[in-house]
Amino acid sequence: QVQLVESGGGLVQAGGSLRLSCAASGRAFSSNAMAWFRQAPGKEREFVAAISSGGTTNYADSVKGRFTISRDNAKNTVYLQMNSLQPEDTAVYYCTLRPYGTSSIMIKSYNYWGQGTQVTVSS
Numbered sequence: 001q002v003q004l005v006e007s008g009g010g011l012v013q014a015g016g017s018l019r020l021s022c023a024a025s026g027r028a029f030s031s032n033a034m035a036w037f038r039q040a041p042g043k044e045r046e047f048v049a050a051i052s053s054g055g056t057t058n059y060a061d062s063v064k065g066r067f068t069i070s071r072d073n074a075k076n077t078v079y080l081q082m083n084s085l086q087p088e089d090t091a092v093y094y095c096t097l098r099p100y101g102t103s104s105i106m107i108k109s110y111n112y113w114g115q116g117t118q119v120t121v122s123s
Contacts, residue, residue, distance in 0.1 A: 002026040002112040004095045009117030012085055016121070020080040022095030022114055030073040033103035035110060036080045038091035038119075045094070045107060049080060053101035060105075063089075085121045092116040 008020040020036070035050035049059045049069040057069050068081040078095060096110040104110070 002097060004097060004112055004114035006093065006095045006114045006117040009093060009119045011120045011122065014086055014121055014123050016085050017081070017083045018085065018119060020082070020093055020095075020117060020119075022078045022080075024076045024078070024095075024097060027097070027099075027112075029076040031101055033098040033101060034069075034071060034078040035096050035098065035103060035105075036069060036078075036093055037096060037107060037110075038089075038093045039116075040091040043091075047105040047107070048093070050103035050105060051078065052103040056103065058103065058105065082119070085119075087121045087123045090119060090121050092118050
């Protein structure tokens with residue numbers, strides 16, 4: 001059974017930075033694509049960033065240039081570095097794993113989800 005455990009969320013002022021981490025267990029991490037999605041109150045869960053097993057990344061337009069996704073296969077961990085945070089980035093951030101090497105921006109492509117970590121950006 002795959003387990004994904006996020007950490008690193010919190011409260012930050014606008015313009016600040018946070019780094020989210022997601023530790024995976026129970027599956028060959030290095031061969032799977034990983035992604036981050038987020039869900040703000042009253043809104044649908046939306047794609048943020050993804051990374052393939054080979055390290056190819058893609059980002060939502062709203063975070064491009066501010067967020068960076070990366071992975072450390074030796075630690076079975078994926079990261080999301082978030083810079084220049086804005087109040088509209090406030091949401092619960094979810095880590096997710098796709099049982100294929102290629103990534104996707106579609107929520108239905110991902111089978112395993114973490115419990116989420118809250119990110120709150122104050123103005």
